[in-house]
Amino acid sequence: MNRLTIRNFCVISHIDHGKTTLTDRFLELTRTAKTGRLTERFLDSNPIEKERGITIKLAPVRLEYQGYILNLIDTPGHVDFSYEVSRSLAACEGAILLVDVTAGIQAQTLANAYKAINEKLVLIPVINKIDLNRAEVKATSTSLQNMFGFRETEIIPISAKTGENLIQLIKAVIERIPPPAGKPDKPLQALVFNSFYHQHWGVIASVRLVNGSVAAGDRLQFLGSGAEFQAENLGYFLPQMQPAPGLSAGEVGYIATGLKNISLCRVGDTLASSGLSAIPPLAGYQEPKPMVFMDLYPIGNEDFLRLKTALEKLSLNDSSLHFLPVSSATLGSGFKIGFQGLLHADVVQERLEREFDLELISTNPSVEYLVDLRTGKTINITSPAELPDPTLINQIKEPMIKLTIFTPKTYLGAVMQLAQSRRGSLINQQYFGSQVQLVYRLPLRELVSDFFGQLKSLSSGFASLDWEFLDYQAVDLIKLEVKLNRETIDPLSQLVIRSQAAAAAKRLAVKLKAAIPRQQFELPIQVMLGGKVLARETIKAFRKDVTAKLYGGDQTRKDKLLKKQKKGKKRMKQVGRINLPQEAFLALMR
Numbered sequence: 001m002n003r004l005t006i007r008n009f010c011v012i013s014h015i016d017h018g019k020t021t022l023t024d025r026f027l028e029l030t031r032t033a034k035t036g037r038l039t040e041r042f043l044d045s046n047p048i049e050k051e052r053g054i055t056i057k058l059a060p061v062r063l064e065y066q067g068y069i070l071n072l073i074d075t076p077g078h079v080d081f082s083y084e085v086s087r088s089l090a091a092c093e094g095a096i097l098l099v100d101v102t103a104g105i106q107a108q109t110l111a112n113a114y115k116a117i118n119e120k121l122v123l124i125p126v127i128n129k130i131d132l133n134r135a136e137v138k139a140t141s142t143s144l145q146n147m148f149g150f151r152e153t154e155i156i157p158i159s160a161k162t163g164e165n166l167i168q169l170i171k172a173v174i175e176r177i178p179p180p181a182g183k184p185d186k187p188l189q190a191l192v193f194n195s196f197y198h199q200h201w202g203v204i205a206s207v208r209l210v211n212g213s214v215a216a217g218d219r220l221q222f223l224g225s226g227a228e229f230q231a232e233n234l235g236y237f238l239p240q241m242q243p244a245p246g247l248s249a250g251e252v253g254y255i256a257t258g259l260k261n262i263s264l265c266r267v268g269d270t271l272a273s274s275g276l277s278a279i280p281p282l283a284g285y286q287e288p289k290p291m292v293f294m295d296l297y298p299i300g301n302e303d304f305l306r307l308k309t310a311l312e313k314l315s316l317n318d319s320s321l322h323f324l325p326v327s328s329a330t331l332g333s334g335f336k337i338g339f340q341g342l343l344h345a346d347v348v349q350e351r352l353e354r355e356f357d358l359e360l361i362s363t364n365p366s367v368e369y370l371v372d373l374r375t376g377k378t379i380n381i382t383s384p385a386e387l388p389d390p391t392l393i394n395q396i397k398e399p400m401i402k403l404t405i406f407t408p409k410t411y412l413g414a415v416m417q418l419a420q421s422r423r424g425s426l427i428n429q430q431y432f433g434s435q436v437q438l439v440y441r442l443p444l445r446e447l448v449s450d451f452f453g454q455l456k457s458l459s460s461g462f463a464s465l466d467w468e469f470l471d472y473q474a475v476d477l478i479k480l481e482v483k484l485n486r487e488t489i490d491p492l493s494q495l496v497i498r499s500q501a502a503a504a505a506k507r508l509a510v511k512l513k514a515a516i517p518r519q520q521f522e523l524p525i526q527v528m529l530g531g532k533v534l535a536r537e538t539i540k541a542f543r544k545d546v547t548a549k550l551y552g553g554d555q556t557r558k559d560k561l562l563k564k565q566k567k568g569k570k571r572m573k574q575v576g577r578i579n580l581p582q583e584a585f586l587a588l589m590r
Helices: 018-027 045-050 081-089 109-117 137-148 164-175 301-316 344-357 407-421 445-446 451-458 500-514 554-575 581-590
Strands: 005-015 057-067 068-074 093-101 120-126 187-200 201-210 214-216 219-222 229-230 233-237 241-243 245-250 250-256 272-275 292-300 322-327 331-341 361-362 371-373 378-381 393-408 423-432 434-444 464-475 475-486 496-499 523-529 534-537
Touching: 005 018, 005 081, 005 109, 005 164, 018 057, 018 068, 018 093, 045 250, 057 233, 057 250, 068 164, 081 109, 081 187, 093 109, 093 137, 109 120, 109 393, 109 464, 120 137, 120 164, 137 423, 137 464, 201 245, 233 245, 233 361, 292 301, 292 322, 292 344, 301 322, 301 331, 301 344, 331 344, 344 361, 393 407, 393 445, 407 423, 407 451, 434 445, 434 464, 445 451, 475 500, 496 500, 500 523, 500 534
Parallel strands: 005 068, 005 093, 093 120
Antiparallel strands: 057 068, 187 201, 187 272, 201 250, 214 245, 219 229, 219 272, 233 241, 233 250, 292 331, 292 361, 322 331, 371 378, 371 393, 393 434, 393 464, 423 434, 475 496, 475 523, 523 534
16 A cells, blocks of 8 residues: 555534535545445434434544545534544544534634644635525635635635535645655554444454554554454454455554453554564543543442443443442442533433433532642542531632633623623633634533523524633532431532522522422421521421311310321421432432
8 A cells, every 4th residue: 555645634623514414425426335325424323423413423434536545534523522533633644624604613613623733734624515595605714814824725615515616625635635654664553543342353443553564363462551462354444344454554444353351442552563562652642531420320220230331332432431330328329420521421321321221310410629628638529428527628629611602793792691690701802703702711510500501592502612621720619418307318419609509509499399299297308508507498298187077066176186186297207207209319310
């Protein structure tokens, strides 16, 4: 294979800008997929991707056009899957920066472009959807020139839907993106940029060969885990796996390891020939830090091991997934899972339920706090149960993010009001035609509490956001405890900001009253801060009409029965236990 005829590139854009449609047209033009088999969103193999119209996993495919080998990696567009984008960029020399002509530059467009620039990739600016009547090609082109410094002649207007100017774009990929720089005669160095589990072949590694070559039957090793294996099967993605006799420097393909232990193959590891331990490992990837935490519990405790196996398989090709076992007196055994964001959490839960046939309960999303103790030690907490006694705490720090919002001018006031109500402080404000870029410093806990939903509602769906972690900042955080019939119920505790404690306590008390069924005795609900009651609600007891059997006599007979009932209710309240069904607890978690 002549590496000078190889081009490795990916397509990056904001969500819904037509990235996957463009890859479908590439498959058609290069006749990679047979016309009868080509379906819409062909590279989105997961049913969730097709149903939601989003890409959640990178997907490589090998295209052939006029003697050139084009290795294309389809990438996600949502901020929660930015780690997938970074892995795609590391395996490429260039990227198509795709912008929707009707929406203009959006938050994720900017974030992905800067990632590509930092990786020193060649960017090809492309304006999509020029076939639409409301297309503003000139304005979008000017925005790209002003923001990134592109020349007008570099920008290619296309329609991924109709295929207009697609030939021009493919020629630009061949002419502008350089061939890979690796050498086949050097010792093998292959970067693992993805991996998945095959029922018959075991763990399969998606690799980009940087140097050297590999043939079927070679003995290989992972430099990170030290695991050795024989490469019995290898080849290309067309996009289905197509066996080949070998791979050489610059190529993208797969290698079946035969390993059954999925932890031995990690994304970012380096593959080398067995016995050559002196070969330096490739740079790999920065370990993703989970930002949102949720607990997942199986409905039946007998499914705990099935959940553990499912999470291990998902984490094989999703290195941003972190999980630890947890136990709850109410919900049994489960796992605390760290995600990159709320959509990431939602997709993972749906995959667990659909692909592994699990019924799951999820808790409210939370973030990780740093607690500095008076002893000088710092601990990490993600739930109220982990918070130490207040007398032992020196200070608590919460994660802060840099939040970038793009919104039309029409909705600027409402968007700014939303950010400020969520404790955001404005860093920068910049105008790009009809769009406004707002940059805020914002607590991450405010983002996970339905910030994105409110932003879409206020802006009629036109605003977009991107965020990145900044640092930790001191916060006055306290724990609200819930007492039912003067008994503390730990799973119902919440961590809140002190200034918001009274309002949060009232909301929690009202929600509990609506969720908990009536008992045989009067049930007081108390939400407390330390020993102080901040909010109280009372659930009235069921009452039997003990006077119904009386059909005559004076009032003293009724009073006697009512007094007897009152004494019984009082005694039951003292010794009775609360019936808190799982359904009520789930209503609170949701």
